[in-house]
Amino acid sequence: MTTNGTEPEVPVRIGAVVGGSLSRGLDVRLESARAVEDVKVGTFVTVQGQFNRFFGIVTDLQLESSDPRMASAVAGGGAALAEALSGTTAYSTASVTPMLTMTAGDEGPQPARSMPPHFADAYRASNDDVAAVFGSEDARHIWIGSPLDMEDTRVCLNLEEFVKRSNGVFGKSGSGKSFLTRILLAGILQRNAAINLVFDMHSEYGWQSTSESGYAAKGLKQLFGSRVSVFTLDPASSRRRGASTDYDVVIGFDEIEPDDIAVLASTLHVTDLGVQSCYALERRFGRNWLLEFLHHSQEDLASLADSMAENAGTLGALRRRLSQLQRFGFMSEHSTGGSAVRQVLEHLQDNRHVVLEFGSYGDNITAYLLVANLITRRIHAEYRERTEKALAEGKPQPTPLLITIEEAHRFLDPGVAGQTIFGTIAREMRKYRVTLLVVDQRPSGIDGEVLSQVGTRIVCQLDNDRDVDAVLTGAPGSRELKTVLSRLESQQQSLMFGHALPMPVVVRTRAYDEAFYADMSVPGHGAAPGSASTPSRSDLFG
Amino acid sequence: MPAARPASSPSPSTDPATADPGATTKFGEVVEASVDSVVGQCHTLYGAPPLGTLVRVGASLFAVVDGVSTAALDPGRRVIARGAGLESESDVYAENPQLERLLRTDVTLTVVGHEESGRYFQHLPPLPPRIHTFLYACSGTEVRGFMERSDWTALVLASALPTADDVLAAALREAAPHFGDPRAFLMQACRTIASQLPTDAARLAAIMRRLPLSEGS
Numbered sequence: 001m002t003t004n005g006t007e008p009e010v011p012v013r014i015g016a017v018v019g020g021s022l023s024r025g026l027d028v029r030l031e032s033a034r035a036v037e038d039v040k041v042g043t044f045v046t047v048q049g050q051f052n053r054f055f056g057i058v059t060d061l062q063l064e065s066s067d068p069r070m071a072s073a074v075a076g077g078g079a080a081l082a083e084a085l086s087g088t089t090a091y092s093t094a095s096v097t098p099m100l101t102m103t104a105g106d107e108g109p110q111p112a113r114s115m116p117p118h119f120a121d122a123y124r125a126s127n128d129d130v131a132a133v134f135g136s137e138d139a140r141h142i143w144i145g146s147p148l149d150m151e152d153t154r155v156c157l158n159l160e161e162f163v164k165r166s167n168g169v170f171g172k173s174g175s176g177k178s179f180l181t182r183i184l185l186a187g188i189l190q191r192n193a194a195i196n197l198v199f200d201m202h203s204e205y206g207w208q209s210t211s212e213s214g215y216a217a218k219g220l221k222q223l224f225g226s227r228v229s230v231f232t233l234d235p236a237s238s239r240r241r242g243a244s245t246d247y248d249v250v251i252g253f254d255e256i257e258p259d260d261i262a263v264l265a266s267t268l269h270v271t272d273l274g275v276q277s278c279y280a281l282e283r284r285f286g287r288n289w290l291l292e293f294l295h296h297s298q299e300d301l302a303s304l305a306d307s308m309a310e311n312a313g314t315l316g317a318l319r320r321r322l323s324q325l326q327r328f329g330f331m332s333e334h335s336t337g338g339s340a341v342r343q344v345l346e347h348l349q350d351n352r353h354v355v356l357e358f359g360s361y362g363d364n365i366t367a368y369l370l371v372a373n374l375i376t377r378r379i380h381a382e383y384r385e386r387t388e389k390a391l392a393e394g395k396p397q398p399t400p401l402l403i404t405i406e407e408a409h410r411f412l413d414p415g416v417a418g419q420t421i422f423g424t425i426a427r428e429m430r431k432y433r434v435t436l437l438v439v440d441q442r443p444s445g446i447d448g449e450v451l452s453q454v455g456t457r458i459v460c461q462l463d464n465d466r467d468v469d470a471v472l473t474g475a476p477g478s479r480e481l482k483t484v485l486s487r488l489e490s491q492q493q494s495l496m497f498g499h500a501l502p503m504p505v506v507v508r509t510r511a512y513d514e515a516f517y518a519d520m521s522v523p524g525h526g527a528a529p530g531s532a533s534t535p536s537r538s539d540l541f542g
Numbered sequence: 543m544p545a546a547r548p549a550s551s552p553s554p555s556t557d558p559a560t561a562d563p564g565a566t567t568k569f570g571e572v573v574e575a576s577v578d579s580v581v582g583q584c585h586t587l588y589g590a591p592p593l594g595t596l597v598r599v600g601a602s603l604f605a606v607v608d609g610v611s612t613a614a615l616d617p618g619r620r621v622i623a624r625g626a627g628l629e630s631e632s633d634v635y636a637e638n639p640q641l642e643r644l645l646r647t648d649v650t651l652t653v654v655g656h657e658e659s660g661r662y663f664q665h666l667p668p669l670p671p672r673i674h675t676f677l678y679a680c681s682g683t684e685v686r687g688f689m690e691r692s693d694w695t696a697l698v699l700a701s702a703l704p705t706a707d708d709v710l711a712a713a714l715r716e717a718a719p720h721f722g723d724p725r726a727f728l729m730q731a732c733r734t735i736a737s738q739l740p741t742d743a744a745r746l747a748a749i750m751r752r753l754p755l756s757e758g759s
Contacts, residue, residue, distance in 0.1 A: 065743075066740035066741055067740060067741045067742060067743045068741075069743065069744065070743040072744075073742075073743035073744035073746075073747050074743060074747060077747045077750070078755075078756070080729065080732070080750060080753075080755040080756075081746070081747050081750050083729055083732075083733075084729060084732035084733050084735070084736045084746060084750060085736055085743060085746070087733070088733050088736035088737045088740070089736050089737075089739070089740055089741075089743050089746070090743075
């Protein structure tokens with residue numbers, strides 16, 4: 001999309017293809033000193049072959065010389081010699097990985113499986129080229145940011161494709177994950193691409209929160225009003241922040257199942273034996289096993305252990321560990337009949353988006369794991385049932401549900417990914433129309449099998465090599481992407497690749513500001529009227 | 543790019559004394575010729591243009607002066623010393639007016655290009671010049687026209703001359719003042735040479751050391 005939309009841009013030639021391969025990337029000899037310094041890692045390049053146009057991305061830059069002895073020859077040669085040699089004997093090449101082929105008259109960009117010939121001209125991609133690849137903002141695409149050095153160009157994410165699979169937003173603390181996630185959630189909400197359920201660990205998505213630079217960012221509730229319901233585990237904290245909440249979540253002890261304890265095992269320091277005992281306790285006491293167990297005194301425990309053929313020491317340790325749960329204000333000894341979960345489900349069924357604030361419990365990973373796991377397990381069962389029913393009866397399937405979880409490696413680490421419902425969702429729930437948006441700073445802690453199922457990955461700056469490797473696992477051209485990733489700035493820049501984008505792209509994330517709020521206030525989407533007809537939900541989701 | 547020939551096309555009768563300083567100057571004629579090099583004899587003793595001067599051979603051939611030599615006209619008769627008892631070198635010539643007839647100054651030229659129907663070509667002509675073709679030192683206009691591109695440097699670099707680098711540097715030094723921005727001309731030529739010597743940056747550096755490229759020159 002050009003800014004003026006009238007005059008075609010003059011393509012800026014940067015050089016010509018002089019070698020390379022499809023897997024390693026094309027070597028483009030840069031032809032001017034200006035190009036050498038202007039072309040950056042991540043810059044989009046088009047290469048004009050004889051019959052096809054190729055669209056690629058700069059993944060590396062090299063200084064080359066045709067004379068291996070040049071370094072010694074130029075010692076003390078002065079500025080004039082350097083001037084004469086640069087661009088001739090000494091030159092620069094850019095490695096351009098061809099990503100897409102744009103054949104004239106074809107319906108759209110296709111993955112590149114061929115290469116341009118020697119001496120094909122390479123140009124800096126114009127705004128129109130980028131718009132042709134990343135689409136423009138419409139009912140399915142949301143403007144997420146601009147490519148580096150192309151402030152006027154919009155990179156758009158296909159939300160419909162995005163919510164079809166689980167996705168990840170990764171980046172170290174302070175790299176802008178939350179803002180990116182807010183933009184994604186708001187876009188999904190505005191375009192009705194899916195229903196959101198957000199486990200809002202740090203209470204930053206539902207209601208206004210303050211960024212690290214002191215800038216107040218509006219929450220989803222403020223942007224979308226009644227379409228968003230804010231649930232809170234910590235009403236006192238929500239009141240202190242002046243947040244408007246819809247429902248205080250109270251969870252009964254009778255809602256906790258041994259599976260939930262299995263997930264919490266590492267944070268509560270419960271041993272495997274202890275987890276096994278939980279299943280035994282459930283068999284003995286039924287639904288309210290946890291409370292009954294916690295109410296046993298030290299002396300009663302011995303007889304209980306005897307009658308259950310369990311070790312008294314194990315049960316004693318287990319009771320001590322589990323008693324931590326009694327300290328949570330949102331836990332109720334009285335049966336709530338699962339009302340909180342039911343409320344969440346009802347809101348979701350009503351096509352209302354739910355943000356669950358954790359307030360002061362956000363710092364308590366046990367609370368976060370427990371609640372997120374417990375609620376999600378029930379929703380999983382419900383969605384599964386509804387989808388199967390819809391399939392059997394030939395009715396429209398439920399609106400896709402996107403569950404946002406933070407600190408995802410806690411749910412999805414290789415030890416527990418097999419037990420948590422999140423592991424199951426990441427692996428197979430696509431067919432039941434429930435997907436995850438995992439927000440995490442330690443992707444290396446996530447089970448590799450789960451990570452490989454992540455459709456679209458949005459990666460902000462990462463410092464740890466293991467995290468970088470983990471997040472790029474299975475991505476085509478991961479070696480090149482690693483170079484790109486290591487050059488990201490610490491804020492507002494991210495590398496995006498995967499299912500919802502035709503090719504990897506480094507994006508300067510759009511600002512989450514008044515202009516964004518204004519865009520979001522338009523129901524449907526922010527594109528100009530008449531640009532694309534807004535498909536109805538049944539069109540979108542069958 | 544086609545360049546117009548100078549309007550005042552020189553004729554063999556052009557007298558150097560009355561010639562326009564901007565115009566071509568006849569100084570000798572071809573006495574030996576091959577397609578890539580020419581030997582010329584100057585019409586006057588010591589009348590050779592400086593090393594590196596761009597020379598037009600006849601109407602259409604261009605060459606640069608790669609050597610100047612003066613010797614006895616008759617190779618069999620060696621010149622003898624005549625200055626014993628005389629005060630100065632000029633006295634030697636004054637006392638022996640016959641010297642002007644017994645000595646000759648020769649120039650050797652490396653052919654660097656030719657002209658055909660108004661276009662300059664910076665490669666060898668199809669045929670060498672004929673013997674007795676006149677030699678002209680090129681005018682500024684011709685220098686600018688022919689040396690607008692620097693591909694001719696390849697012919698000098700490729701010549702078998704042991705002094706090729708000096709000749710090339712001299713040719714560039716001679717031509718530079720004819721251009722509005724001499725440094726830009728020299729740099730453009732150096733870049734061309736660099737592209738012709740992709741594996742020999744040291745040689746380029748040696749050539750460039752002979753050029754007035756330092757700041758302010």
